[in-house]
Amino acid sequence: xxxxxxxxxxxxxxxxxxxxxxxxxxxxxxxxxxxxxxxxxxxxxxxxxxxxxxxxxxxxxxxxxxxxxxxxxxxxxxxxxxxxxxxxxxxxxxxxxxxxxxxxxxxxxxxxxxxxxxxxxxxxxxxxxxxxxxxxxxxxxxxxxxxxxxxxxxxxxxxxxxxxxxxxxxxxxxxxxxxxxxxxxxxxxxxxxxxxxx
Amino acid sequence: xxxxxxxxxxxxxxxxxxxxxxxxxxxxxxxxxxxxxxxxxxxxxxxxxxxxxxxxxxxxxxxxxxxxxxxxxxxxxxxxxxxxxxxxxxxxxxxxxxxxxxxxxxxxxxxxxxxxxxxxxxxxxxxxxxxxxxxxxxxxxxxxxxxxxxxxxxxxxxxxxxxxxxxxxxxxxxxxxxxxxxxxxxxxxxxxxxxxxx
DNA sequence: ATTGTCACTGAACGCTCGTTCAGTTCAACC
DNA sequence: GGTTGAACTGAACGAGCGTTCAGTGACAAT
Numbered sequence: 001x002x003x004x005x006x007x008x009x010x011x012x013x014x015x016x017x018x019x020x021x022x023x024x025x026x027x028x029x030x031x032x033x034x035x036x037x038x039x040x041x042x043x044x045x046x047x048x049x050x051x052x053x054x055x056x057x058x059x060x061x062x063x064x065x066x067x068x069x070x071x072x073x074x075x076x077x078x079x080x081x082x083x084x085x086x087x088x089x090x091x092x093x094x095x096x097x098x099x100x101x102x103x104x105x106x107x108x109x110x111x112x113x114x115x116x117x118x119x120x121x122x123x124x125x126x127x128x129x130x131x132x133x134x135x136x137x138x139x140x141x142x143x144x145x146x147x148x149x150x151x152x153x154x155x156x157x158x159x160x161x162x163x164x165x166x167x168x169x170x171x172x173x174x175x176x177x178x179x180x181x182x183x184x185x186x187x188x189x190x191x192x193x194x195x196x197x198x
Numbered sequence: 199x200x201x202x203x204x205x206x207x208x209x210x211x212x213x214x215x216x217x218x219x220x221x222x223x224x225x226x227x228x229x230x231x232x233x234x235x236x237x238x239x240x241x242x243x244x245x246x247x248x249x250x251x252x253x254x255x256x257x258x259x260x261x262x263x264x265x266x267x268x269x270x271x272x273x274x275x276x277x278x279x280x281x282x283x284x285x286x287x288x289x290x291x292x293x294x295x296x297x298x299x300x301x302x303x304x305x306x307x308x309x310x311x312x313x314x315x316x317x318x319x320x321x322x323x324x325x326x327x328x329x330x331x332x333x334x335x336x337x338x339x340x341x342x343x344x345x346x347x348x349x350x351x352x353x354x355x356x357x358x359x360x361x362x363x364x365x366x367x368x369x370x371x372x373x374x375x376x377x378x379x380x381x382x383x384x385x386x387x388x389x390x391x392x393x394x395x396x
Numbered sequence: 397a398t399t400g401t402c403a404c405t406g407a408a409c410g411c412t413c414g415t416t417c418a419g420t421t422c423a424a425c426c
Numbered sequence: 427g428g429t430t431g432a433a434c435t436g437a438a439c440g441a442g443c444g445t446t447c448a449g450t451g452a453c454a455a456t
Contacts, residue, residue, distance in 0.1 A: 012403080028312060030228035034444060046446075047404050055444065111309065114226060151383045155375065158368055159361050159387055166360025177353065185349045189357055193391035210433080232414060244416075245434050253414065 015041045016051050020058050025104035029059055029115045059112060060120040066105040067127035073098055074134060084142030085196045091135055092190040095164045096183045103168050110165070132157050139194060149195030160190055213239045214249050218256050223302035227257055227313045257310060258318040264303040265325035271296055272332060282340030283394045289333055290388040293362045294381045301366050308363070330355050337392060347393030358388050 019040035023032045034055055038045040052058040077094050080086045099106045109128075113121060136157040142148025150156035164186060171182055217238035221230045232253055236243040250256040275292050278284045297304045307326075311319060334355040340346025348354035362384060369380055 026312075028226075028228060030226060031313070033442075035442085043403095044405050045444085046406075049445070050403070114224075115229070151386065152375065155380065155383055156387065159364060159384065162364025162367070163357050163361035163391075166357060166364075169360070170356055177350065182353065185353055186357065188349065189354065189391045192393060193361075193387045195390060231412075233412085241433095242435050243414085244436075247415070248433070 012041060012043060012047065013051050016048060016058075017062065021062055021104050021108065024059065024062070024112065025107045029055075029108075029112045056115075056117060056120070059108075060116060060124070062105065063109050063112070063116070063120075063124050064127070066102065066109050067124060067131070069102075070098060071127060071131060074131065083147045084138050084145060085147040085191070087138045088135075088142060088148065088194055088196065089187055089191060091138055092160075092164060092187045093183060095161070096167060096186055099165060099168055100171065100179060100183075106165065106168050132161060135161060142194065142196075147197065156194060160193060163193070164190065210239060210241060210245070211249050214246060214256075215260065219260055219302050219306065222257065222260070222310065223305045227253075227306075227310045254313075254315060254318070257306075258314060258322070260303065261307050261310070261314070261318075261322050262325070264300065264307050265322060265329070267300075267303075268296060269325060269329060272329065281345045282336050282343055283345040283389070285336045286333075286340060286346065286392055286394065287385055287389060289336055290358075290362060290385045291381060293359070294365060294384055297363060297366055298369065298377060298381075304363065304366050330359060333359060340392065340394075345395060354392060358391060361391070362388065 016037070019037050020032075023037055023040060034048055035045045038048050041048075048058075052061070074094060077090070079090045109124070113124065116124060136153050139148060139150050139153040139156055143150060143153060167182065167186060171179075173179065177185075214235070217235050218230075221235055221238060232246055233243045236246050239246075246256075250259070272292060275288070277288045307322070311322065314322060334351050337346060337348050337351040337354055341348060341351060365380065365384060369377075371377065375383075
């Protein structure tokens, strides 16, 4: 039977995700124990298994949810109808904003890939690839229509994503540069690296 | 007393470094046990402690050695005497070549930073910062002399290094693109991103 | 008041971890 | 050929790991 709001079950589930996300991001999957996660939620270790099959599944679902959120946010982002140069600018802006808002999940999603079982890795990797292809499609269109100039679209897609995702390794709110300023600079560098006409 | 060449001591030491490097890179520091490393060297776990104080020190020394090698290779690389644009091209080429030759050490040096004790982290971080400053100096010079155009030299240095180091996450010899071709494309993108005159 | 359900506890399982150390082996020296 | 000393073994230490599960207690439904 369904419990009333405020009963424990409706709190522990989401809190487990949050705690695992934060701890995995801070200390790494292998270094965080189920007992630590449980303590963070305010529960004994055994209780966790009411909400996840095992530690591996917990990690996998965090990563899968992140990638799903990324792809569906991109799908909802209504790119401009203009040329590929404008769409590349839109992509760069979207990428930085989305990733800045979820630093923990981003960090996990590419630091903990090697801790996934082969099956889980393949699933997450496929989602990552789909996102990469979105950028590559823009680059190829720009190459074709002449608004962008990249020697190799596949390689450029990976290089640009690496550069953009790199923001997360150093950016902190309240630093020397504002979030908007950083975004502006990165977008500018991406456009130049992709050979966009000035 | 010194042993003759061929005795065991002169083999186990270097082999330990190699094994630890390979295993840490493949499975991650936290996931590799001292027993696994020992087995890879062909020795019992206890014997490792004749060559390193503990697991943490082993990781730290691998990272420190890598950063030392990077900085001294850069110091020996005799950059061109020309303008900053030429020096940036030299830096990009150097970075890609050095990193391509040591994929394992590179991977460890930035994936395992969080597994260092605070003191060890500070030491390695300082070395990393010194390398970053080398690039920033070039960018600032280019900005001053007008051969490069970057809105913020500190930020650009981090972004360009992130892009360049990203090669290692996907490049494998024998793939679609040759090592030289990849190097050429990346150097080209770095120059464009830094606003070099064509 | 009784029953049923469900979140959760707390102890236990077998296992692996990093590290230590008394003992063994063996090449090099006198 | 006896002594030395370094390289290495193998067993042990205490601790922590992921996971299981019988039991507890609070609440909802009857």
